[in-house]
Amino acid sequence: xxxxxxxxxxVISTEHLSKWYGQVSGLNDVTVKVPPGITGLLGxxxxxxxxxxxxxxxxxxxxxxxxxxxxxxxxxxxxxxHRIGFCPEQDAFYERMTGLGWVTALVALNGLxxxxxxxxxxxALEAVDLLDAAExxxxxxxxxxRQRVKMAQALAHEPDVLILDEPLSGMDPLMRRxxxxxxxxxxxxxxxxxxxxxxxxxxxxxxxxxxxINNGRILAEGNVHQIRELIDTHPHSVFIRAEDPKALARALxxxxxxxxxxxEPGAVSVETARPDAFYARLTEMAASGExxxxxxxxxxxxxLQAVFKYLVKQ
Amino acid sequence: MTALDTRPPARSSSFxxxxxxxxxxxxxxxxxxxxxxxxxxxxxxxxxxxxxIRIVDSMGVTPFRLNGQRLDYTAIFGVMIWLLFLRFIVPxxxxxxxxxxxxxxxxxxxxxxxxTRPIRRGAVLVGKYLAYLVCTTxxxxxxxxxxxxxxxxxxxxxxxxxxxxxxxxxxALGLAAYGGLFALIGAVMKRPLIVGLVFAFGWEQFALxxxxxxxxxxxxxxxxxxxxxxxxxxxxxxxxxxxFTSTPSALTCLVSLAVAxxxxxxxxxxxxxRREYVLDQ
Numbered sequence: 001x002x003x004x005x006x007x008x009x010x011v012i013s014t015e016h017l018s019k020w021y022g023q024v025s026g027l028n029d030v031t032v033k034v035p036p037g038i039t040g041l042l043g044x045x046x047x048x049x050x051x052x053x054x055x056x057x058x059x060x061x062x063x064x065x066x067x068x069x070x071x072x073x074x075x076x077x078x079x080x081x082h083r084i085g086f087c088p089e090q091d092a093f094y095e096r097m098t099g100l101g102w103v104t105a106l107v108a109l110n111g112l113x114x115x116x117x118x119x120x121x122x123x124a125l126e127a128v129d130l131l132d133a134a135e136x137x138x139x140x141x142x143x144x145x146r147q148r149v150k151m152a153q154a155l156a157h158e159p160d161v162l163i164l165d166e167p168l169s170g171m172d173p174l175m176r177r178x179x180x181x182x183x184x185x186x187x188x189x190x191x192x193x194x195x196x197x198x199x200x201x202x203x204x205x206x207x208x209x210x211x212x213i214n215n216g217r218i219l220a221e222g223n224v225h226q227i228r229e230l231i232d233t234h235p236h237s238v239f240i241r242a243e244d245p246k247a248l249a250r251a252l253x254x255x256x257x258x259x260x261x262x263x264e265p266g267a268v269s270v271e272t273a274r275p276d277a278f279y280a281r282l283t284e285m286a287a288s289g290e291x292x293x294x295x296x297x298x299x300x301x302x303x304l305q306a307v308f309k310y311l312v313k314q
Numbered sequence: 315m316t317a318l319d320t321r322p323p324a325r326s327s328s329f330x331x332x333x334x335x336x337x338x339x340x341x342x343x344x345x346x347x348x349x350x351x352x353x354x355x356x357x358x359x360x361x362x363x364x365x366x367i368r369i370v371d372s373m374g375v376t377p378f379r380l381n382g383q384r385l386d387y388t389a390i391f392g393v394m395i396w397l398l399f400l401r402f403i404v405p406x407x408x409x410x411x412x413x414x415x416x417x418x419x420x421x422x423x424x425x426x427x428x429x430t431r432p433i434r435r436g437a438v439l440v441g442k443y444l445a446y447l448v449c450t451t452x453x454x455x456x457x458x459x460x461x462x463x464x465x466x467x468x469x470x471x472x473x474x475x476x477x478x479x480x481x482x483x484x485x486a487l488g489l490a491a492y493g494g495l496f497a498l499i500g501a502v503m504k505r506p507l508i509v510g511l512v513f514a515f516g517w518e519q520f521a522l523x524x525x526x527x528x529x530x531x532x533x534x535x536x537x538x539x540x541x542x543x544x545x546x547x548x549x550x551x552x553x554x555x556x557x558f559t560s561t562p563s564a565l566t567c568l569v570s571l572a573v574a575x576x577x578x579x580x581x582x583x584x585x586x587x588r589r590e591y592v593l594d595q
Binding site: 079 | 332335336346424426427428430433590591593
């Protein structure tokens with residue numbers, strides 16, 4: 001195994017990278033250097049995030065241009081996957097396998113002996129707080145547990161570079177907080193992480209280094225604070241699936257910044273002008289259980305779309 | 315949650331080691347898939363037929379006669395092996411499993427986990443192929459043995475048991491050959507199931523009854539030439555058998571099938587290595 005990427009050298013570098021699906025452009029002439037550390041890839045759905053992630057992980061071949069991970073081309077270079085861990089967006093599993101069996105089987109593909117693979121899988125499941133449910137079948141996991149077992153398979157072989165595609169999607173507030181903390185720990189431990197999301201708040205809680213992507217192009221790269229004010233001027237909507245949505249709505253109604261609420265079956269959608277304070281309060285409520293169990297928190301990308309429209313016009 | 319601090323050793327996986335790991339991962343999933351349950355029912359139908367023959371026979375009624383003569387039980391078993399298993403079940407299993415070795419993973423969106431590991435994509439295909447072979451063998455061979463023990467009377471078992479073993483080997487060879495060919499079709503074609511069915515039940519049936527060299531471009535020509543059973547020598551069966559009198563030697567058949575399997579898997583592996591799999595979002 002080679003050393004971890006050294007400071008200053010890009011972990012991911014692309015030169016005029018383009019990808020077309022027939023006549024449709026997925027990514028258009030992207031030249032970018034992703035430094036070591038944590039980098040957020042931020043863009044609305046359909047912006048080209050997944051295409052970029054698939055090119056970075058060698059699942060797709062560039063139509064034009066080049067992409068290098070840790071200085072090497074990734075397409076057709078399986079040895080490089082010793083140093084890369086990938087957590088995909090799709091909710092796809094071998095449902096009949098247990099979490100431990102699945103992670104063990106996947107990490108065994110990295111050349112580990114069965115006993116080593118199981119030990120590595122146990123460590124990874126412990127890292128994502130899933131060791132208690134390790135012997136349960138994945139088909140019986142909740143959405144948040146499924147997200148975590150996906151992360152476990154990505155980090156079990158301790159890669160230098162972790163690529164996480166929408167890793168917080170569907171997690172409850174407590175698990176979100178834990179996962180964000182874990183990602184930051186990886187960053188501090190010298191690992192490089194590329195994490196995609198369509199929610200600025202999520203990315204901002206992990207890193208200030210972002211790539212803004214829209215319509216298959218990188219619009220901006222650098223510090224997140226530059227667009228922070230712009231985001232704040234737009235209301236942020238949050239969808240919360242909870243055991244008792246009415247009790248949750250009552251508790252949230254008194255919070256500053258809540259603009260509107262809409263009930264849906266087993267859930268409530270909230271629009272807030274102060275997303276940071278809102279998420280902090282939601283996490284507190286999930287921890288104390290004062291408004292019942294909160295199962296899932298997601299945020300549609302409407303607010304980010306509006307900001308991107310504004311950015312493009314500028 | 316804590317970040318990990320004990321990095322497991324990184325070893326480069328050889329092609330076959332990677333294939334073996336994929337085999338281990340895939341076998342359980344394949345065995346308990348809905349496809350296998352459905353095909354176990356298909357394979358169970360000859361067992362049902364054999365059970366009916368046994369019941370009819372135990373009632374003192376002769377189930378099959380040819381020119382007034384009672385048909386030998388081993389001959390009945392031979393006809394079932396040839397018509398039901400070799401001509402129908404083996405190609406069906408080959409088409410349905412072989413064409414979907416990679417396609418199933420793509421459809422389920424689980425291919426990402428296999429293609430982002432340090433093993434060659436060709437090893438993924440070979441591992442899935444081995445899982446197919448073991449899975450289908452485990453479905454078919456017990457069915458054949460049940461048919462044998464239901465049809466052949468206890469007194470005749472000693473003399474014909476070697477024939478049963480040859481049949482089992484032959485069926486496994488047929489599954490390997492058809493699975494390999496249809497894995498290739500699955501790797502390179504956009505509609506592999508249709509192409510596979512047309513090949514197995516269109517082209518092969520047509521080419522086998524045509525005189526000349528065309529039958530040599532089928533797998534069934536080599537597989538059924540290895541059938542150890544003597545077919546009934548009169549009637550429609552003998553007419554059909556006449557088409558297969560110019561059978562190649564066993565060695566030719568075995569070498570031809572081995573080459574077909576090796577070439578199919580090599581080309582399929584290369585196709586999978588080059589192909590991009592775009593998952594639907």
